[in-house]
Amino acid sequence: MHKKIESSKSSVDKARAALSKRASLGEDIDLEKYTQSAEELPYQDAPSQLPDETREQMMRAGITLGDDSQRSGTIIQMDHSVIHSLARQEGIEVMGTNQALEKYNWLSNYFWKAVAVDSDKYTAHVELNQSNGYFIRALPGSKTLYPVQACLYLAKSNLAQNVHNIIIAEEGSELHIITGCTTAPREEPGLHLGVSEFYIKRGAKVSFTMIHNWTPEIEVRPRTGIIVEEDGVFLSNYVIMKPVRSLQTNPMARCVGDNAIARFNSILIAPPGSTMDLGSQVILDGKGARTEIIARAITTGGNIISRGYIEGNAPEVRGHLECRGLILQGGGTIHAIPELRGMLAGIDLSHEAAVGKIAEEEVEYLMMRGLTPDEATATIVRGFLRIDIEGLPPELNLELQRAVEVSQKDIM
Secondary structure, eight states, X not given: OOOOOOXXXXXXXXXXXXXXXXXXXXXXXXXXXXXXXXXXXXXXXXXXXXOHHHHHHHHHTTOOOSXXXXXXXXXXXXXXXXXXEEEOSTTXXXXXXHHHHHHOGGGGGGTTSSSOXXXXXXXXXXXXXXXXXXXXXXXXXXXXXXXXXXXXXXXXXXXXXXXXXXXXXXXTOEEEEEEEEEEOSSOOXXXXXXXXXXXXXXXXXXXXXXXXXXXXXXXXXXXXXXXXXXXXXXXXXXXXXXXXXXXXXXXEEXXXXXXXXXXXXXXXEEOTTOEEEEEEEEEEOSTTOEEEEEEEEEESSSEEEEEEEEEEOSTTOEEEEEEEEEEOSTTOEEXXXXXXXXXXXXXXXEEEXXXXXXXXXXXXXXXXXXXXXXXXXXXXXXXXXXXXXXXXXXXXXXXXXXXXXXXXXXXX
């Protein structure tokens, strides 16, 4: 068991001042209706021995527990407790945030640099009520052979899970991560507040694939910031294809170094009763920095707001923003909000957005070749959701496609 390290007075004061501050996006949540306390759970040397239903939920979020030989490390947090953490590769560190703070005095300098503690009441709440989180670090020049996997699991009903994650890719390193966020398979309320700060140093690369597998009464408020230095690369892949009562996230990447790269790819499916307000923001501050933001959104009755923002502040920067949406059933909505802001001559920023339905002629074309209407629709949806992601390791691409295939059966 590791005690939470005391925060600096300045960050606590800012957090207290921000508690009454509403989020700038979407629906507001009454934090008082959730409990903050949870019992300390025992450490698991063999997480494969967890109950079947727990492992099944984790599996649906991309987490492998039976055979982790294809993972460079594993960390699992259940409610407020880190119940398992293990690094399997030299040069890669994986542990709970509180444990890392006890081990490294310098780590506190990374807190609240990529995300402002007073961004809104949710960041403030995490600062004042943080339970734990994960710390993943690649030492200089180290490269993961397989992905590191991290699971954040909400087991207790009506609990507010407050986590603060720190990910550091030191100079010249390469770090591949798959994160699965999920909850116990019952329709009870809960709240997940997750602050994640990424630091991609000079010439480093991070690919980060997050799969959300929530239940219909869960509210989710991730807050993410990324700082990419010279020649650094950050690839983000986000998948949510299961019901969630309310989800709101809008990560911001700052490409502060020359030739820095940030790419965001999102796959969003909103069933009835789900409200999803999602986006990505990239600030291009380094000469020659580049970004691409791509979102694929489908509603089968839920509501989606798909945001994107690119700002160019340096010479020779390039950015492209693309959002495509399909409305498969009535009652759902998709609202695409693409934004570009150019601050000087010589930059290249573009965007495109489209929302519509499956074309009848496409269905008829496939039916002429022997498919049923349902098979034809499923084939078109599968193609719509497929995103070719440049630079994604084969292992992560396999997990991404598997998550899409597993969930697609439910939406069809």
